[in-house]
Amino acid sequence: MSDNGRAASLDIGAVLRKASGHSTFWPSIALVALVIACGVKSPGFLDVTVQDGHLFGQPVDILRNSATPLLLALGMCLVIATSGIDLSVGAVMAISLAVSLTWIDSSPAGGDPGTVVVALLLGLLVALVIGVFNGFLVTVLEIQPFIATMILMVAGRGIAMLLTQGQITTVTSPPFKAIGSGFFLGIPNPVVIAAVVFTLLALLVRRTAFGMMLESIGINREASRLAGVRAASTTWIVYVVCGLLAGLAGIVYGAPTMAADANNIGLMKEMDAIMVVVLGGTKLDGGRFSLAGTVVGALILSALERAVVIFELPSQTTPLFKAVVLIAVCVAASPLFAERMRLRRARAEAARAGAMTSEVVA
Secondary structure (H helix, E strand, O other): OOHHHHHHHHHHHHHHHHHHOOOOHHHHHHHHHHHHHHHHHOOOOOOEEEEOOEEEEHHHHHHHHHHHHHHHHHHHHHHHHOOOOOOOHHHHHHHHHHHHHHHHHHOOOOOOHHHHHHHHHHHHHHHHHHHHHHHHHHHHOOOOHHHHHHHHHHHHHHHHHHHOOOOOEEOOOHHHHHHHHOEEOOEEHHHHHHHHHHHHHHHHHHHOOHHHHHHHHHHOHHHHHHOOOOHHHHHHHHHHHHHHHHHHHHHHHHOOOOEEOOOOOOOOHHHHHHHHHHHOOOOOOOOOOOHHHHHHHHHHHHHHHHHHHHOOOOHHHHHHHHHHHHHHHHHHOOHHHHHHHHHHHHHHHHHHHHHHHHHHHO
């Protein structure tokens, strides 16, 4: 190999070594592998068409379907950054949607945009109140987050059932349906909503001291408090944000069907949210977190569900493939794997240096 070729190879190797240390590297590799596999199985997988100014295609569907888990996971990511967890997000989805649709159903003008706006505000307000309640339990009463949020995880679906009187509430409201199935500048509304929320949160945690405060609380709550960080109020805010985003996710999820099924809306979605956060490289024990990685995690989840359809596998096997991908990404991102790779690279570099020395001597 020429000197130029060897130098280029070393540069690429250095770039890969540096990139592999980033929390989003292995999740991104998993996402690319899924996309390639789907593209090989279905050659038109990446095709995107424009009809009446709107984007359609399987990549667009993946983005659309990833919006709801992303909204849930962004809130969960902030909570986990403080070394907490919120198991109530699935139930909050059901409550928020039930409140909104019950209001529209009881209104004589359910298709009126003003009625829909009030319904959305009511649904989000209830979700916000639930977040305040969760934050109160965790920060004031100092109940463990797992237990505190499990209360509404269990009771929340019953509240939604009371709101809908045990029935599946359905409405006919084009403005409400447009939230989940409409378009803005050709892009599906759920994608736009998720992108706006992500941008606002990214600015909040990376352009202000809020993100650093979350990490310090997650690493050592007592030390951060002694350093002047208002750990209790910051943690409380995080649970409020998480509840609010869960309510928004419920509305986005239920808008296309305009039906509130309290038994099924948001069922096991808290597990999906946690999985997305973990796939994105956020540590479950708090401290380091990544909103960008959470986006990648949501895309992996959506692409995986699409892959099951493309490969004509039974939909009941989807949880199995989720678990396989989760294990693969976690193992690849584990400290033990990173250390093994580092030792392997060190041995390879030592062997290469020995070979170069032999060439010079010869």
